[in-house]
Amino acid sequence: MKIEGIFDPIERFEDFIKSYRTEDGTYKYRVMLQKMSLTGSKSLVIDFEDLLRFDPELAKKTLENPEEFIESASRAIKNVMLIEDPDYAKKIEKFYPRFKNLPEKISLRKIRSHHIGQLVAIDGIITRASEVKPQLIEAVFECQRCHEKIVVLQEEGKYTPPVQCTNPTCRRKGPFKLIVEESKFIDWQKIRVQERPEDLP
The missing domain is CATH 2.20.28.10 (Rubrerythrin, domain 2)
Known part of the structure; x- marks a missing residue:
């Protein structure tokens, strides 16, 4: 039940994942969840342009406060997966949202203090990666x-x-x-x- 004036990011992400459809009517992210359970994946790749079209307010808040809203998206994925494939959802402790196509890419030399705490995309070359x-x-x-x-x-x-x-x-x-x-x-x-x-x- 929605309470007027209360912004619930988990509920908003759930609505996006369950309801977003492509031009041909396909429930894009529900199909992706089904594929995740088949492949054993824990990550859902979310096109930020889809989120921006579906819920501009949620998209804006995700950019401004990523720590809180990425965690909300993670919980929403879990909740929807419990509907799509309950057995698989119960096996996985946590799911991870991965955002692509953010509105702006920033070069490394242009990162400033006002970017701290925000969700940004950077262009660069990975020169070294440690073991996991x-x-x-x-x-x-x-x-x-x-x-x-x-x-x-x-x-x-x-x-x-x-x-x-x-x-x-x-x-x-x-x-x-x-x-x-x-x-x-x-x-x-x-x-x-x-x-x-x-x-x-």
């Missing part, structure tokens, strides 16, 4: 004194153990053991990008 490595994002520790399990969210690139046990009857400051099997990891890769030769002054 696991990155810890949510660590589960076990107190070695009372066996209490403690969840600690990890900041990017920084390993953070608990300060003290959360068990009120313990409250010791360790030792703690990381429970790898119950912790959450994501794939992480570092790339180096340089300007294209034709963009050099």
Whole structure:
């Protein structure tokens, strides 16, 4: 149920994914979701021009606040996939929206402070890419004194153990053991990008 005046980005992305049709009447993104379940993909490539035509306000807010709205798109993909293919959706913890055809491409030398926190596209050449490595994002520790399990969210690139046990009857400051099997990891890769030769002054 929609409440007048309330902007729900998850609901708006769901509407876009379920309702967007091409000129021949094909439900473009519902078809793409069906293909994702067949190929085992977790990523939905969204043409930003489609989003701009369908819901200009949602498109604008996505450019201005990508961290929040990309997460909303991710949840929307999951919700619609639960309709299209419930069994596959339940196997995948998180789906990822990938936007292409953003309104503007920026050369590397023209990136400025006002671009921080915005969704932008850049032109460049990848000169180096690291191996894909696991990155810890949510660590589960076990107190070695009372066996209490403690969840600690990890900041990017920084390993953070608990300060003290959360068990009120313990409250010791360790030792703690990381429970790898119950912790959450994501794939992480570092790339180096340089300007294209034709963009050099």
